[in-house]
Amino acid sequence: MSQYLTQNNGSLLFSIRQEIDKACSILKVENHIAEILKHCQRELVVSFPVKMSNNEIRIFKGYRVHHNITRGPAKGGIRYHPDVDLDEIKALAMLMTFKCAVVNIPFGGAKGGVVCDPSHMTIQEIENLTRRFASEISILIGPEVDIPAPDINTNPQIMAWIMDTYSMNKGHSVLSVVTGKPLIIGGSQGRADATGRGVAYITSSITQELGISLARSRVAVQGFGNVGFSTARILKEEFGCQIIGVADVGGAVYHPSGLDIIQLKRYEQERKTVFDYPEAESYPREDIFRFPCDIFIPAAIENQITAETARLLNCQVVIEGANGPTTPGGDVVLTEKGIKVVPDILANAGGVVVSYFEWVQGIQSYFWSEREVNQRLKEIMESSFYQVLDCSQKYKVSLREAAFLIAISRVAEATRVRGIYP
Numbered sequence: 001m002s003q004y005l006t007q008n009n010g011s012l013l014f015s016i017r018q019e020i021d022k023a024c025s026i027l028k029v030e031n032h033i034a035e036i037l038k039h040c041q042r043e044l045v046v047s048f049p050v051k052m053s054n055n056e057i058r059i060f061k062g063y064r065v066h067h068n069i070t071r072g073p074a075k076g077g078i079r080y081h082p083d084v085d086l087d088e089i090k091a092l093a094m095l096m097t098f099k100c101a102v103v104n105i106p107f108g109g110a111k112g113g114v115v116c117d118p119s120h121m122t123i124q125e126i127e128n129l130t131r132r133f134a135s136e137i138s139i140l141i142g143p144e145v146d147i148p149a150p151d152i153n154t155n156p157q158i159m160a161w162i163m164d165t166y167s168m169n170k171g172h173s174v175l176s177v178v179t180g181k182p183l184i185i186g187g188s189q190g191r192a193d194a195t196g197r198g199v200a201y202i203t204s205s206i207t208q209e210l211g212i213s214l215a216r217s218r219v220a221v222q223g224f225g226n227v228g229f230s231t232a233r234i235l236k237e238e239f240g241c242q243i244i245g246v247a248d249v250g251g252a253v254y255h256p257s258g259l260d261i262i263q264l265k266r267y268e269q270e271r272k273t274v275f276d277y278p279e280a281e282s283y284p285r286e287d288i289f290r291f292p293c294d295i296f297i298p299a300a301i302e303n304q305i306t307a308e309t310a311r312l313l314n315c316q317v318v319i320e321g322a323n324g325p326t327t328p329g330g331d332v333v334l335t336e337k338g339i340k341v342v343p344d345i346l347a348n349a350g351g352v353v354v355s356y357f358e359w360v361q362g363i364q365s366y367f368w369s370e371r372e373v374n375q376r377l378k379e380i381m382e383s384s385f386y387q388v389l390d391c392s393q394k395y396k397v398s399l400r401e402a403a404f405l406i407a408i409s410r411v412a413e414a415t416r417v418r419g420i421y422p
Contacts, residue, residue, distance in 0.1 A: 011087060011091070012087075012088065012091040012092075012302050012303065012324045013087045013088075013090055013091040013094075015091075015324070015327065015328050016091055016094050016095065016324075017038050018328065019400070019401070019404045020034065020037050020038050020094075020404070020408065021034070021038075022401060022404070023401065023404040023405050023407075023408040023409075024037070024408060024412075026395060026397075026401075026405060027405060027408065027409055027412070029408065029409075029412045030412075030416075032420075033412050033415050033416070036068070036415060037068065037094075037097075037408065037411065037412070040065050040066065040067045040068075040090050040093055040094070041066045041067065041068060041069065042065065042066040042140065043063070043065050043066075043086065043090065044063065044064045044065070044137060044139070044140055045061070045062075045063055045086065046061070046062045046063070046064075046133070046136040046137065047059055047060070047061050047062075048060055048062065048132050048133065048136050049132070050125065050128050050129045050132055051128060052125055052128075053122050053124060053125055060114055060115060060116055060129060060133070061114070061115045062112070062113065062114040062115070062133050062136065062137070063084065063086055063089045063111075063112055063113050063114075064078075064089075064110065064111075064112040064137040064140050064141070064146070065086075065089045065090050065093040065110060065111055065112070066093065066108065066109070066110050066140065066146060067090070067093035067094045067096065067097045067108065067109040067110065067111075068094075068097045068108045068109055068411060069108035070108060070411055070414045070415050070418060071100065071101065071106055071107065071108055071410070071411060071414045072100075072105075072106035072107045072108055073107055073108065073143075073144055073145055073146060073147055074093075074096075074107070074108045074109065074110035074140075074145065074146035074147070075096060075100060075107035075108065075109065075110055075146070075147050075149070075352060075355065075356075076092065076093055076096040076109055076110035076111040076112065076148065076149065076151075077092075077111065077112070077148065077149045077150055077151025077152075077154070078111075078112040078113060078114070078133075078148045078149070078150070078151055078154050078158075078162075079111075079112070079113045079114075079151035079152040079153060079154060080113070080114050080116050080117075080118045080126075080129075080152070080153040080154055080158075081113065081115075081116075081117075081152050081153055082115060082116065082117045083115075084113035084114065084115045085115075088113070088302075089111045089112065089113050090111075091324065092111040092323055092324070093109045093110050093111040094109060095109065095323055095324065095344065095345055096108075096109030096110060096111060096352070097109025097407075097411060098345045098403070098404060098407035098408065098411070099344070099345040099346075099348075099349045099352055099407070100349075100352055101406070101407035101408075101410040101411050102345050102346055102349065102384060102388065102403050102406050102407040102410075103346070103349045103352070103353055103380055103381070103384045104380075104384070104410065105352065105353060105356045105380075106356075107147075107352070107356065110146050110148075111151075112137065112148060113151075114129065114133055116129065118153050119153075126158070127161055130158050130161045130162060130165075131161055131162075131164075131165045134161065134162040134165040134166060135165060135169070138165075138166055138169060141162075141166065141177060141178075142166075142174075142177060143174060143176035143177050143359070143362075143363065147176065147177065147178060147179055147355070147359055148162060148177075148178050148179075149178060149179045149180045149351070149352075149355050150180040150226075152225075152301065155180075156180055156181055156182045156187065156192075157182070159178040159179070159180045159181045159182075160181055160182055160185055162177070162178050163175065163177055163178050163181060163185065163186075166178075173185075175362040175365075176359050176362035176363050179191070179355035179356075179358040179359055179362075180355065180358070181358070186358075186361070186362045187358060188354055188357055188358035188361055188367070188368070188373060189367070189368065189369060189370035189373050190354055190357075190370045190373035190374050190377070191351075191354050191355070191358055191373075192226070192230070193230040193234065194350045194351045194353065194354035194355075194373075194377060195226070195227045195230065195231075195321070195348050195350045195351035196226070196227050196228075196229070196230025196231035196232075196233070196234055196299075196321070196350070197230065197231075197234055197350055197374065197377060198347070198348065198349055198350015198351065198353065198377060198381050199227070199231045199297065199299070199319055199321045199347055199348055199350065200231055200234040200235050200238070200239060201350070201377070201378050201381040201382060201385075202319060202342055202346065202347045202381055202385055203231075203235065203239075203295060203297075203317075203319050203342075204239060205381075205382055205385040205386070206317055206319070206340065206342050206385070207295070207317065209389065210316065210317065210340060212294060212316060212317070214235075214239050214240070214241060215239065215240035215241070216240060216241070216242060217241050217242065217294040217295055218241075218242050218244045218292070218293040218294045218295070219232070219235055219241045219242065219243050219244065219245075219293055219294065219295045219296075219297065220243075220244060220245035220246070220247075220288055220291045220293040220295070220296050220297070220315070221243060221245070221246050221247070221297045221299055221321075222247045222288045222289075222296075222297065222298045222299060222300050222304060222322075222325075223247070223248065223298065223299035223300030223301075223321070223322060224246050224247070224248045224264075224265070224268055224274055224299075225248075225299070225300075227299040227321050227322070227348065227351075228246070228248075228297070228299035228300070228321065229261070229265055231297055231299060231321055232246065232261050232297075233261045233262070233265075236258070236261050241295075242257065242258035243258055243259050243261055244256055244257075244258055244259070244291060244293055245259075245288055245291035245293065246259060246261075246264060246274050246288075247274070247285045247287075247288035247300075248268065248273055248274050248275075248285065248300075249273065249285065250271075250272070250273025250274065250275040250285065251273060251274065251275030251276070251282055251283065251284060251285050252274070252275070252282070252283045252284065252285050252286075252287050252288040252291075253274050253275065253277045253280040253281065253282050253283070254280055254281050254282075254283060254287075254291055255279065255280040255281070259277075259279070259280055260279065263279070264277055264279075264280075286309070289305075289309045289310075289312040289313055290312050290314070291314070292314045292315075293314065293315045294315060294316050294317065295315060295316070295317050295318075295319060296313055296315040296317070296318050296319075297318075297319045297320075297321045298318070298320060298321060298322050298325035298326070299321030299322050300322050300325070301322060301323075301325070302322065302323055302324035302325055303324065303325070303327050304322070304325045304326075305318065305325055305326040305327065305330035305334070306327050306329055306330045307327070307329035307330055307332065307333050309330065310326075310329075310330040310331075310333035310334050310337070310339075311333055311337075313334070313337070313339060315339060316339065316340065317339065317340045317341075317342070318334060318339055318340070318341045318342070319342045319347050320341065320342060320343055320344040320347045320348065321344075321347060321348050322344065322348070323344050323348065324344060325344065326341065331398075331400070335398065340399070341398065341399060341400060342385075342399055343399060343400035343403050343404075345403050345404070345407060346384060346385065346388055346399070346403045349381070349384070350377055350381060353377055353380050353381070354373060354377055357373055357376065357377075387406060388402045388403045388406060389402070391403075391405055391406055
């Protein structure tokens with residue numbers, strides 16, 4: 001084990017590298033390929049000035065990382081958050097490589113971010129920051145090289161500004177340089193709900209396999225942004241689930257008979273939190289782990305299910321809607337409690353699948369209906385789930401380990417076939 005890994009024990013980056021080591025050992029992957037997979041190919045760190053509304057010039061730091069592009073162009077979101085750092089971005093880029101591989105779409109992994117708090121910025125300041133950041137990372141991005149997408153605190157409007165900035169520098173419109181764009185400039189039908197819909201399809205598959213009736217199942221969702229809300233709404237409206245608990249940064253709400261998700265979202269948009277929603281009981285946000293349910297869906301940020309919070313969970317299944325929500329210690333406790341976990345690189349891959357669809361549509365200038373998008377997404381998610389399940393049973397490993405086995409075997413094989421450039 002390298003000195004770097006020892007020094008960073010407990011981080012998401014360390015956890016992913018542990019998974020790589022385990023998978024490579026089982027698959028008997030050559031040492032040099034294992035080392036390639038544990039390192040990122042390109043890491044761009046930028047510091048850039050932005051003019052604020054009060055005419056002050058502030059310096060922001062941003063990142064864009066390519067982990068591996070052996071199987072195709074780099075693909076990954078851009079997040080705006082005060083806690084963004086290089087190790088986090090590297091870890092998330094690695095997850096993107098394996099996420100694309102486990103659902104077998106021809107992308108590699110990337111991730112980007114800017115250290116900022118957009119909740120304390122005006123719309124004009126966010127646009128200024130976005131356009132300057134897009135210019136700084138334009139040496140890495142492009143429709144055949146690296147295709148960004150939305151992530152935490154970014155959205156279709158921000159993708160539109162990135163696309164426009166890139167296009168202005170090229171002298172013509174380049175629709176496929178980003179995904180998650182508004183429909184009017186080449187976005188895809190179904191993209192807004194894609195990650196949540198993918199989580200819902202995976203939830204349906206795992207509950208069928210475990211003999212759990214999804215209709216009327218009790219579901220608790222941590223996080224009520226795009227992924228958490230879409231997942232909750234689709235599970236309730238299309239699968240008949242009862243969403244008994246929801247939490248966000250401001251607190252948690254609980255109703256044993258199920259929450260009205262649409263009404264709760266309206267309340268959250270007005271108050272900026274679900275806390276004190278009048279049609280439910282309110283609790284501290286960490287109490288979401290205590291709510292009795294059949295299915296728990298972490299859809300917030302990484303490292304939420306720790307050994308401590310895992311001991312509080314009273315559910316049968318965890319479906320990872322967020323990236324890296326479970327720590328290694330949390331995984332151990334969930335296994336001891338017999339709680340089945342569907343890992344992030346499979347469970348929340350719906351977003352990158354439909355991003356792939358959007359990229360293809362943009363290149364061809366031929367767009368699909370929402371029904372076509374959802375049907376193709378369903379086929380890929382269900383097929384990928386059963387491949388992971390079969391692998392899990394073959395090697396007698398967890399679904400997380402099986403997902404990494406499939407993903408790493410595909411990236412490793414592509415590396416062998418392409419060879420090492422001198």
